[in-house]
Amino acid sequence: MDRREADVVVIGGGATGTGCARDAAMRGYSVIMVDRADIGQGTSGRYHGLLHSGGRYVVSDPRSATECAEERDIVARIHADAVEETGGMFVCTPGDPLDFADKFAAGAVKARVPAEEISLDRALALEPRLNPGITRAFTVHDGTVDGWQMMWGAAHSAQEYGAEILTYTRVTDIVTHDDNVRAVICEDRNGEEIRIDTRFVLNAAGPWSGHVAEMAGCHDVEVVAGRGIMIAMNHRLVNRVINRCIYPADGDILVPVHTVSIIGTTDKKVEDADRLAIPYDEVQQMLDAGEALIPGFRKQRAVHAWAGARPLVKDRRVAAGDTRHMSRGMSILDHADRDGLRGMITISGGKLTTYRLMAKNAVDEMERQLGTSNPCRTADEEVPKSTAGHNYLVTHRLGEREKDRLDDPVICECELMTKSMFVDLMASEDDFQLDDLRRQLRLGMGPCQGGFCSMRAAGLTTTCHKMTAEEATRLLRLFLKNRWIGLWPILYGQQVRQTALDNWIFHGIFDIEHLPNPTDTGPAIPDLSDTDAMDGREDIK
The missing domain is CATH 3.30.9.10 (D-Amino Acid Oxidase, subunit A, domain 2)
Known part of the structure; x- marks a missing residue:
């Protein structure tokens, strides 16, 4: 077993989790953040991109409205x-x-x-x-916000202050003794078990928070x-x-x-x-x-x-079941008060816009229980590579391509992603899926949905000696399969033509279903000539 130690273990790599990791690390705590998948692969990466002014909630939830109004300016400055x-x-x-x-x-x-x-x-x-x-x-x-860029900014800030970020690391147990949290047991993607001895757990697992709480013997956490x-x-x-x-x-x-x-x-x-x-x-x-x-x-x-x-x-x-009219306000559950278990709190609710405030309140509560007091500085300091007042512009990649258009080949025309952008990020990642790079670079997120760029990206993983051809094929098939999930329900108009073209390329030219593949991930792209598959489109999950 790999044994580690940290003052604080943050469970969940979404906006709240990365915010908690950053805040706790900036206050001087040793921090390990774990997530069963990649940063922002859950709820925080699956939303509409709105940075709330608060207007949406001025009638239905005024408190949340005020929080959004105050926090949106902070987020726009530090991110x-x-x-x-x-x-x-x-x-x-x-x-x-x-x-x-x-x-x-x-x-x-x-x-x-x-x-x-x-x-x-x-x-x-x-x-x-x-x-x-x-x-x-x-x-x-x-305003609008790129959630993945925001979360990675918070994660990189946490790392600069000494935090350790463990992605694709699933929590399997929370060890307690004498009504105190003692350790978090995890398993990485290779099946290796990790024990993290800790003083405190911040449960920021979003809709999965109840499952995490149960591992510590805290039942009926109603998220x-x-x-x-x-x-x-x-x-x-x-x-x-x-x-x-x-x-x-x-x-x-x-x-x-x-x-x-x-x-x-x-x-x-x-x-x-x-x-x-x-x-x-x-x-x-x-x-x-x-x-x-x-x-x-x-x-x-x-x-x-x-x-x-x-x-x-x-x-x-x-x-029951009426989630539309449930509060969007944040909730911090003290398990010492509720369940008699010291050393763990659960954070839920809230908005991505208020992620920093949620993290601040959670770490404030942790410090209250630990008997310590350190100031929160997350509103005062920009995350790495971000400068207050220099906000994102939709034209930025077009402007950047003017500088390197003759020297750096474009791999994804839809999103103007270049070879160097892909290769540089890939070099910084020890283990990854193509979807992990997509979330940071927007690979395959344009109209072709990976029809042209995915094969180029998979080829670069082999020419840069990051993986074998068989491993690259497996990741390519998984990437296309995930893209297809979001295409199936909207096949009408011009997107049908695009999808048919992609189908001809991958089935007719590359015969992707028969390329060497060490792990069967299922069909990458359903064959559009398969009428049985087409009939089941409303049941795609």
């Missing part, structure tokens, strides 16, 4: 390279109740959320594609998983975040992130956060919702759909 200051609008579309707009305006004042009503002519001048039938419009300070689906459209239909000015509902946000627009989201309770369906009827619901905001939305090209699970705190005031 400037991950945040685009797009601005946003709340608009009343035809048929929306006009009285809610008055509640919105009054709620924004009470919650201290900046909002200003503007004329309809001004709104349509700012966003010409908006539904010309809108009846009221307000500007707000929404409800609320599944939501989102769809990325091929290009920016708007340049500001557009919200419907109604009580939070399904499909009421359109977010411009990087070069695409994302419509979201639904909200359904699920029992298993590891199995998230993308139902065909919900896809249609999102397309209809987009049409209400942007006439002609359905005629635009959809490139990918995905689902995420929100970790919502169970609210007995809300009907």
Whole structure:
């Protein structure tokens, strides 16, 4: 057994987990953060990219609204390279109740959320594609954020302060003795067992927090998983975040992130956060919702759909299964008070926008229990490679390619990812999947969904001697399989033509299903001529 020691073990590598690791390390604690997969592979990486102004919650959850308004400015400053200051609008579309707009305006004042009503002519001048039938419009300070870039920024900051980040490391047990946490037992991807002796555990496992708590003997931790689906459209239909000015509902946000627009989201309770369906009827619901905001939305090209699970705190005031109306506020559960177990707290709820505040409150509570007091400095210092005031611009990669276009081949034309970007990141990773590099570089996230760039990337893993041809084939097939999950529910229009082309390339030219493969990952791309497979598309998980 590999034995290690740390003052604090953080379980979960999402926004809250990386935030906790950074905060605790900056306060001088030795920290080990573990996640069963890659950074941001769970809930935090499966959302619509909105950096909340707080406007969405000024009526339904004023406390969360105020927290979002305060934290969004901090996040935009310390994660400037991950945040685009797009601005946003709340608009009343035809048929929306006009009285809610008055509640919105009054709620924004009470919650201290900046909002200003503007004329309809001004709104349509700012966003010409908006539904010309809108009846009221307000500007707000929404922005967009690349969640993966933000989380890796927090993780790299934690590492600079001495934290150790262990990805693909699954927690299998939490050792307790005399009502105190003593150690966390993990297993890495090679099956090697790791024991981390520790003084404290911060359980930031999101919708899986209940399972982690049970390992320490703490039962009935009620974190409800609320599944939501989102769809990325091929290009920016708007340049500001557009919200419907109604009580939070399904499909009421359109977010411009990087070069695409994302419509979201639904909200359904699920029992298993590891199995998230993308139902065909919900896809249609999102397309209809987009049409209400942007006439002609359905005629635009959809490139990918995905689902995420929100970790919502169970609210007995809300009907069972009604996750839409559960609070988005954060919850810190003290297991010493609740279960008589010292040395562990569970953090759940909250928003990605408030991740830093959640981490601060969690580490503050840990210090209270340990009898220590160190100031939180996470709001004062930018993460590595980020400079306050120099926020992300959607044109940045185009500008960078002007400098190296003759010297550095482009591997992914959709996202303007170059060979050096891929090779440099690959060199820094000891063990990886192509999807891990995708999350940091946006490999295969454009209209072709990996149809052209994935084979090039797989080839580079062998020419750079990072893996054998057989290993590269296995990762390529897994990469394409994961891309396909988000394509299956949205096969219509131009994306059908693209997918058919990809199918011909991989089946007809490369015969990918028969390439040497040490581990069977199942079909990389379903054969489009297989009518039985096509008939089952609504059941894809």
